[in-house]
Structure formats: structure tokens, C-alpha cells
Amino acid sequence: xxxxxxxxxxxxxxxxxxxxxxxxxxxxxxxxxxxDEGVVVWQAGQQYIKIVPKESKAEGKNDHPxxxxxxxxxxxxxxxxxxxxxxxxxxxTKESPFFASSDISTLASGLSRAFxxxxxxxxxIFVVIGRHKGLLAKERKVIGGRAFIQDGKLNLIFGDVYxxxxxxxxxxxxxxxxxxxxxxxxxxxxxxxxxxxxxxEHTVKFVFADFDGLERPRSDWLVLDVDRMASIVEKERNxxxxxxxxxxxxxxxxxxELNLERRRLREEMARMRKEMKEMSGGNNxxxxxxxxxxxxxxxxxxLKKKGLVSExxxxxxxxxxxxxx
Amino acid sequence: xxxxxxxxLAAALVAASAPASSAVIATNADGWExxxxxxxxxxxxxxxxxxxxxxxxxxxxxxxxxxxFKAKSPTVNGLTGTAQISFAPDSSNSKLRRQDKGGTAxxxxxxFFNVEGSFGTFSVGRTLGIFSRxxxxxxxxxxxxxxxxxxxGAGTTLGRIAHGYVYPAFDTRFSYKTPDMxxxxxxxxxxxxxxxxEGPIGGSINNWDTSIPRVEAEATYGTSFAGGxxxxxxxxxWQESDNVYNAFAPSNSVDLTHWGxxxxxxxxxxxxxxxxxxxxxxxxGQLFKIAAPVNGTNDTEEDxxxxxxxxxxxxxxxxxxxxxxxxxKDNGTTLNNNLWTVGVYHDVNSWLKLVAEYNNxxxxxxxxxxxxxxxxxxxxxx
Numbered sequence: 001x002x003x004x005x006x007x008x009x010x011x012x013x014x015x016x017x018x019x020x021x022x023x024x025x026x027x028x029x030x031x032x033x034x035x036d037e038g039v040v041v042w043q044a045g046q047q048y049i050k051i052v053p054k055e056s057k058a059e060g061k062n063d064h065p066x067x068x069x070x071x072x073x074x075x076x077x078x079x080x081x082x083x084x085x086x087x088x089x090x091x092x093t094k095e096s097p098f099f100a101s102s103d104i105s106t107l108a109s110g111l112s113r114a115f116x117x118x119x120x121x122x123x124x125i126f127v128v129i130g131r132h133k134g135l136l137a138k139e140r141k142v143i144g145g146r147a148f149i150q151d152g153k154l155n156l157i158f159g160d161v162y163x164x165x166x167x168x169x170x171x172x173x174x175x176x177x178x179x180x181x182x183x184x185x186x187x188x189x190x191x192x193x194x195x196x197x198x199x200x201e202h203t204v205k206f207v208f209a210d211f212d213g214l215e216r217p218r219s220d221w222l223v224l225d226v227d228r229m230a231s232i233v234e235k236e237r238n239x240x241x242x243x244x245x246x247x248x249x250x251x252x253x254x255x256x257e258l259n260l261e262r263r264r265l266r267e268e269m270a271r272m273r274k275e276m277k278e279m280s281g282g283n284n285x286x287x288x289x290x291x292x293x294x295x296x297x298x299x300x301x302x303l304k305k306k307g308l309v310s311e312x313x314x315x316x317x318x319x320x321x322x323x324x325x
Numbered sequence: 326x327x328x329x330x331x332x333x334l335a336a337a338l339v340a341a342s343a344p345a346s347s348a349v350i351a352t353n354a355d356g357w358e359x360x361x362x363x364x365x366x367x368x369x370x371x372x373x374x375x376x377x378x379x380x381x382x383x384x385x386x387x388x389x390x391x392x393x394f395k396a397k398s399p400t401v402n403g404l405t406g407t408a409q410i411s412f413a414p415d416s417s418n419s420k421l422r423r424q425d426k427g428g429t430a431x432x433x434x435x436x437f438f439n440v441e442g443s444f445g446t447f448s449v450g451r452t453l454g455i456f457s458r459x460x461x462x463x464x465x466x467x468x469x470x471x472x473x474x475x476x477x478g479a480g481t482t483l484g485r486i487a488h489g490y491v492y493p494a495f496d497t498r499f500s501y502k503t504p505d506m507x508x509x510x511x512x513x514x515x516x517x518x519x520x521x522x523e524g525p526i527g528g529s530i531n532n533w534d535t536s537i538p539r540v541e542a543e544a545t546y547g548t549s550f551a552g553g554x555x556x557x558x559x560x561x562x563w564q565e566s567d568n569v570y571n572a573f574a575p576s577n578s579v580d581l582t583h584w585g586x587x588x589x590x591x592x593x594x595x596x597x598x599x600x601x602x603x604x605x606x607x608x609x610g611q612l613f614k615i616a617a618p619v620n621g622t623n624d625t626e627e628d629x630x631x632x633x634x635x636x637x638x639x640x641x642x643x644x645x646x647x648x649x650x651x652x653x654k655d656n657g658t659t660l661n662n663n664l665w666t667v668g669v670y671h672d673v674n675s676w677l678k679l680v681a682e683y684n685n686x687x688x689x690x691x692x693x694x695x696x697x698x699x700x701x702x703x704x705x706x707x
Contacts, residue, residue: 169675173706174462177364177388179434179495180453181395181409182512183462184446189508189547190554190593 038125039117042110046165046188049110049126051118054148058198063149064118068226073108075233076154076226081209095209100130103143111147123148125195129165140165146196154224157196161204161220167191196220272308275299279317296321356399361707365390366468367416368680368702372476375695380476382420386680386702387466387484389413389432408438409452419479434495445504448514451497455514455541456562456585456614460490460602463556463591465633465645469668469682470700482698487611488664488686489631489649490587490604494519494613498541513542518564519615532569539564539583539615553594560587562606562614579622583608583615587629596637598645604629611651611662611690621656628652643670653690660689678704 038052054062081095099107106128114124124147131138144160166172166186175183194202204220212232213225279296300321304314351359366388372380393411398404413432437450453461461467464485471484486492500514518535543560562585569578585606592599607624610616618625631649638644650663668682684698 173364174467176362176393177391177704177706178453178458178462178467179391179411179413180458180462181393181411181435181437182448182452182455182500183458184502187505187547189505190549190556192549 041114041117041124042106045129046186046193047106047127047129049107049114049124051114051122052125054121054123055198058123060150061120062118062122063152064115064120064122066115066118066149068112068115068149068154070108070112072226072230073112074104075230076224077104077107079211079229079233080214080222080224081211083207083209096133098206098208099128099143100132103128103130114147115149118148127160127193127195132162142193144193144195146198152225154226156222156224157198157218158204158220158222159194159196159202161202161206163193269308272303272306276303279321293321293324358397360395360397361393362395363390363392364388364704364706365416366702366704368470368482368700370470370473370476370482370698370700372473373697374475377475377694377696382417382476384417384479385415385481386468386470386700387482387486388468389481390416391434393435403442405441406438407441409435411435415480417479420477443504446502448498448500448502451495454493454496454516454614455498455500455512455543456493456560457491457587457604458493459543459545459556459558459560459589460587460604460629460631461486461493463589463600463602463633464489464631465635465643465647465668465670466666466682466684468670468678468704469666469680470698470702471666471682471684472662472664472686472688473684473696473698473700475694475696476698485631485647485649485664485666487651487690488662488688489647489651490602490629491585491609491614491627491651492612496539508546508548509544510546511542511544513540515539516541516564518566519613520566534567534569534578535565536567537565553592556591558587558589561585562609564615566608566615566617568617581608581617581624585609585614585627598633598635598637598643600631600633600647602629602631611653611660618655620658623656625656626654641672644668645670662686662688662690676706678706680704 038050040048040050042049077099078097080098082098083093083095085093097104107126110126111124118124125145126147127142127144129140129142132141133139134141142160142163142165143158144163146155146157146159148155167184167188168191171187171191172185175181175185196202201218202220208214208216208222211229213228215223217223279299297318300309300314300317303309304311309317353359366385368384368386370380370382370384372382374380391411391413393409396408398406411434413434435450435452437448437452439446439448441447461484464471466484469484470482472486472488473482496516496519498514498516500512502512503510516539518537518539520533520535540563541561543558545559546555546557548555562583564583566581566583567578568581583606585604587602587604589600589602605628607626608616608618609627610625611627611629616625629649629651631647633645633647635643635645646665646667648663648665650661652659652661663686665685666682668680671679673679679701680703681701682699684700685696686698687695
């Protein structure tokens, strides 16, 4: 009897605690913080882009809603680069993209929509997981951040930067060492991905490459002049070596001519198909009777010359026309 | 030259701080990622056996070595598949088996696959059991020694198994786990029933009639708050076993209901960690989760619990202490195992862990003598 009573008490305490804890410990945000709320603009698994209320101590009003095109955002996000040492045998530094290509596509599209919908007292937070360079091969890594537009500039504040996907290393070690493949390595409930904060700096140790229009007021905070950066990217894109530019112009001209030729061919084929259809209508077709055998043979010959009918089709059709004599 | 040394050192430091999670070693044309991870450990354990011989024994701790092969599919139409096969070889032998150069055995512990989508996860195959798994995953002796036996035997030590919780074991099942619902998750598994063969009532495995799958379930809640995290879990187990042979009254069959409920809490805050776990049930045994009475035909009653407190310095060195008991009442006989553990667990880097642990065990069962066990050892992870 005692055992059943104990079991009942355990179940009751556990249930009551789980239901009541939010009320008992409101300041600890044990059962959810403001980041759990908000309007989801995009979500895929643990990745998301959300519109959330601004942090309580955040100063200034955001310039939301704001329209920034997806292409412009794609250019600006792609222009954020990291500066890295060239390697063991090289003094030169090299630059590598900060965001993975999938991150850029996701963020450009999601942020563009989010900025259009957000209010002045709202920020956009995001978590994206892309494939980045690892020690041996590419690894899935997390970038968490907060975005808002203030004074006409795009602000990005980062939390997690290149965190390995999933739970803590200790959690993964325990799951693997205990043989608990059924446990979820990507369980981040007790170790959630961190988005950036205006109020607290998350030290980012990476060195961002200089770019005209990009400022870095804090290690985890980038301020981006979108129009300026986008125009530079556009110019860079167009600024090609003369030989390459000539080659590109020639290729563009050829492509245009090819497109024109293709369109003509399509129209010609459509016309011929129509004629073929009319011809294949045989004696039942009105038009078949109006064309002479000679004209029909001539049309057939043209089709053959242009390679639009095979030898076998040509012979069969020719015989059909001759049978009409 | 100085330049080379500096950059070479920097590269070495980057490599040293690389995460221990298994890296993708191959990606095929269809987008499947294949990874390989694992761990190996060895301890030098000093046994002061009360009323017995004193021993030093080079052996694994609670964990054997692990080699884990994993394949993960690309996500197609919202479905992601993973398959995992892991085996657990030993890095040590019994003192009687020194002539066996190759270790004692290779234990295939995990062979399963998952299908995951927005609906949750279906899992098929064998891996660590659902019931009681949180107890072992949160236990400090997972990376230590715990209860050690008598210091002569082969294989792993017991950790806190039978001294605070029952062994979750590696059993075959179909399971379903819900997606994360604001921190809550529920997993239910239908298991191949185990057939108990302990004591006179058990007889041979052929004497047991188990026609319904065993059910194991677990509800968890996890969240984080400023400076810490909270984990709660509540688990349950149920199995029916009909014994068609009864040594006490051969003409009568004995029907057993094995049931258990466990629950626990883990709180971390500012470097501190507290873990509490409690299990109660009938016909669970002290060691395994399915057992039959030894001293008669009445149901056995079991209670297991442990409490653990720890503090992590600088994010790399954890000091923890714990106490736990496993008690079984079997037809008027009460058996109690208890264990004190104090340990230091130091992460030299993300792939190397050094451990020093002291244990004091008092064990009425399992042929484990009362003993003081001090062990020092190391783990590597990749």
C-alpha cells in the first residue's frame, strides 16, 4: 500500500511542479522566455527567424517596418567575411565568408520579409545552421543573432557563432559513451542556442574583414550601411578585367542571339507541326483536299531536309501522299 | 622559424580544442553523412576488501570502450533517417584470463535506425533502454568506477547500478518520441520482454510465458534560465511474465507483474549541479529491471535512490559527491546495497578526461563485498 502511495505522490508532485513552476518562479523564466514567443517568419527544425519584442533596456526606436530587397540583403550578408591566418607556411591573411551559402539564402529572404512586418519596438532574432569548414570536413555549425534597423543601418548582434549543432559536448559524450543512441544529441532544451543581445556582450573571437560601410562597435555587434555595401558589391561584380569583360559581353550577345534563334525555331516547329497535323488528317481534313500532291510532297521534303522527320517517317508519309493520286 | 613555431603552436591549439563530437568522415552522392565516434578508458583500481583479499586491478570503469558508426540521410520530404551500429569492446581482462590477448568480448550494444520528422521520431532496433536511463546518464560514476566488485573480475565495474538505480540495459524495441513541445517530450517503447531466470522460481528461460511486449515510457522536461538549467523526468515500466514451472509448487504456475516508476531532477546553477533520482517498483531486482523472487513466490519490492551534488571549476574540473541505496524486500528478507562516491573529473581538453574517484560500498547482494575502492583513470573521446 505504501508503495502505491509513494508512486502516486511522485506522479502528483511531478505533475503539479511542471504545471505550477511558471507561476512559482516567474523571474527565472524557467518555463519560457520572451524568445520562445514572437511571430515565426520561418522555421525548419531548430532553425528559425522570428519577430520578437525588443529587449527591455534597449535604447532607441527601430526603423521598422522597412523594405529591403532580398537581393540587396544577399549581397550585404555575403560581403561579411572573416579574416584568417594564411596557414603554417604563409604570412598572408585570407578572407572567408562568415555565413554559409544556405545561411545567406535563408536570412536574406527571411529578414526581408521580417523587416516589412516588424514594428518599431520589435527586433528579429534568428538561428541558422549551415555547413562550415571543420577540422577534417565540413561540419554543421550554428549562428544565432539579433537583427534590427536603426538610423537607416542594419544591426546584427551575434550570440552563438560557429557552435557545433546540438547539445553540449558533455551531453553528447554521455550519450555516446553510455550507448544511448536513442537519446537526442540535438536536444538543446537545457543548453539552447543563443541569439545576440543589446544588453550583454557575447565575446566573438573571430576577426571580421574590413569593408566600406561595415562598423563593429562591439565584438559581437556589426552595423551595416546596406545601400553603401550593396552598391560596392554591385560595382565589384561589374568591375571585371577588360579581357574578361569583353568575353562576358560576347557571351551575353551570343546568348541573346541563341535565345532569338531558339524562339524562331520553336515558332517554325509549331508551324510545321500544325501543317503535319493538317496533313495527317488525311482525306477527312478540309485542308488536305485543298493542297496539291505536289505541294504536300514539297512540304514533306522540306521537313526531311530540316531533319524534323526521320527517314522512316518520310517514306511512310510519302507513300501516303502518293496513294492519294 | 619563430613564425613557423608560433603558427604551428596555434594550429595545434586549435586542433586540441576541437569538439569531441564525431566528425563526418564521408558524404556520398545521395547526401548521406557517415560518421565514426568512440571512447576508450582504463582505470587502475585499488581495492580494500573487508574480510577479503586486497587487490589492484587494471580495468575499465563503469563504461566499456565504444565504437559508434552512424549514418544520417539528407532530409527528403521532411523525413530524416539515421542508422547507428555501435559495439563495446573491453580494454581489460579478468586476472584469470591474462592469456587472452584480445580482451574478453565484443558486445554489440546498439543496432537501430530512426525516422524523424515534424511528427517526432520513430525508432526501431536495440539501444539503451528508456526506463532508468536518465539515472545512469546523470550519474557521476558514468565516467568513473563506482561499486567495483572484488577486484579480480573481467569487464566493467558497476558504477551506481544496484547502488542507486537499476540497469537500463540494451534491449530491442519499437519506440516513438514526440517532438519538443515547449520543453516537454514523451517517449514510449514496446520492448521484447525479458525472461527472468533468477532463483528457484525462475527455472530455465523456457519456463516463462511472455506474450505481451514490455512497455517502457519516459516524460521529460528541460529548460534553461539565467545562469542555469532544469531537467525533470518521470519514467515507467510494465511487463507481465507467467512462470509455468514453480520449484515451490510444481503444479502451480506463478504470474508476475513487473512494474516500476522512476523520477528525478537535475538542476545546474552557476557551476553547481544537483541530481536526485528515485525508483520504486515490484519484481525489478536490484541489478536488472526484470527479476523474479528468490526466496519464495511473493512479489519482491524494490526501492532505489541517489542524490548527487557537484561543482565545476573553470568549466573543466568537476568535483562531485553522491550517496545512493538499492533495497529489495524478498519474502521477508531485506537486502541493501549502498555506495558513497567522491570524485574529481578533469577535462584536459575536449577529448581527454582524467578521473580520480573514491568509493565506499556496502553490498548485501550480487557477490560484491564491502569495500573501499580508489581508482585513477583516463578517457579519450573522438
